[in-house]
Amino acid sequence: MNSRRLEVADLLGTVWADLDKLLTPLPAGEWDTTVLPGWDVHDTLAHIVGTERMLEQGPDTMRERVAAATLGEGTKSHVRNVIGQTNEAWIDALRPLTHEELLAEFREVTARRSAFLRAMSDEEFEADSWTPGGQRPYSGFMRIRIFDCWMHEQDIRHAIGRPGGEGGPVAEECLAEVRSALGFVIGKQAGAPEGSSVTLALEGPVTAQLHVAVEGRAKVREALDAPATVTLRLSSALFMRLVGGRIEPHAAKPQVTIEGDQALGAKVLENLAFTV
Numbered sequence: 001m002n003s004r005r006l007e008v009a010d011l012l013g014t015v016w017a018d019l020d021k022l023l024t025p026l027p028a029g030e031w032d033t034t035v036l037p038g039w040d041v042h043d044t045l046a047h048i049v050g051t052e053r054m055l056e057q058g059p060d061t062m063r064e065r066v067a068a069a070t071l072g073e074g075t076k077s078h079v080r081n082v083i084g085q086t087n088e089a090w091i092d093a094l095r096p097l098t099h100e101e102l103l104a105e106f107r108e109v110t111a112r113r114s115a116f117l118r119a120m121s122d123e124e125f126e127a128d129s130w131t132p133g134g135q136r137p138y139s140g141f142m143r144i145r146i147f148d149c150w151m152h153e154q155d156i157r158h159a160i161g162r163p164g165g166e167g168g169p170v171a172e173e174c175l176a177e178v179r180s181a182l183g184f185v186i187g188k189q190a191g192a193p194e195g196s197s198v199t200l201a202l203e204g205p206v207t208a209q210l211h212v213a214v215e216g217r218a219k220v221r222e223a224l225d226a227p228a229t230v231t232l233r234l235s236s237a238l239f240m241r242l243v244g245g246r247i248e249p250h251a252a253k254p255q256v257t258i259e260g261d262q263a264l265g266a267k268v269l270e271n272l273a274f275t276v
Helices: 003-023 041-056 059-068 082-094 099-119 122-126 138-160 169-179 182-189 236-243 249-255 262-270
Strands: 034-036 197-203 207-215 217-221 230-234 257-260
Touching: 003 041, 003 099, 003 122, 003 138, 003 169, 034 041, 034 138, 041 082, 041 099, 041 138, 122 138, 138 169, 138 236, 169 236, 182 207, 182 217, 197 236, 230 236, 230 262, 236 249, 249 262, 257 262
Parallel strands: 197 230
Antiparallel strands: 197 207, 207 217, 230 257
């Protein structure tokens, strides 16, 4: 039995249950609170429901829908790419549901998806799959789903002023997903020069030291041989909002301490966002 498969299923189940607990008592008047550009609370939950409905049909169905999506005249201003256009189609389709009906659909589809994940074979779980981030094992796609669902839970919490869930196993799993992309973020997006190194010191609710060294190419390291060229100290909650593009770097700057190379630190802070 693949314990990792069950762990992933448990983490998804946890974030889905947290969303249910958050939204079930939400007053009707708060469901139209703006969460992200173009999306209110209802739309954000509809996005999650729509994605899980597509996954019931398999990743290839998602790939085909994304491939068929087009941008052009009439595309909503907040839609930036064909994946966003695919998301928007589901949101539009589910918008006529009442909040209670959408919550019921959310519970039903996530219950089916949970049962499906637990019934998969190890080979199926680790098989190559299309994902929004390129080809990865299906297990990697499910890590993306944990990240996406948790990020949207945090989006909703931030919008309606009900913080929570910023620490714990789900948040730690999401941070691990981000950690795998830091070489690209620091090396390509921030343009850290050859021989430099960066430490992101996260001071809670998830405590972690994330290190990247540029040696030919930027690579994530468990530890550095010498003090980092620059260290950025910030909360894990703020870090995740930055990598998700949920907050502008200039707005976050007062909550970030930069030690060492100030110019490189500023470039890193300006270029942390990387989500699709």
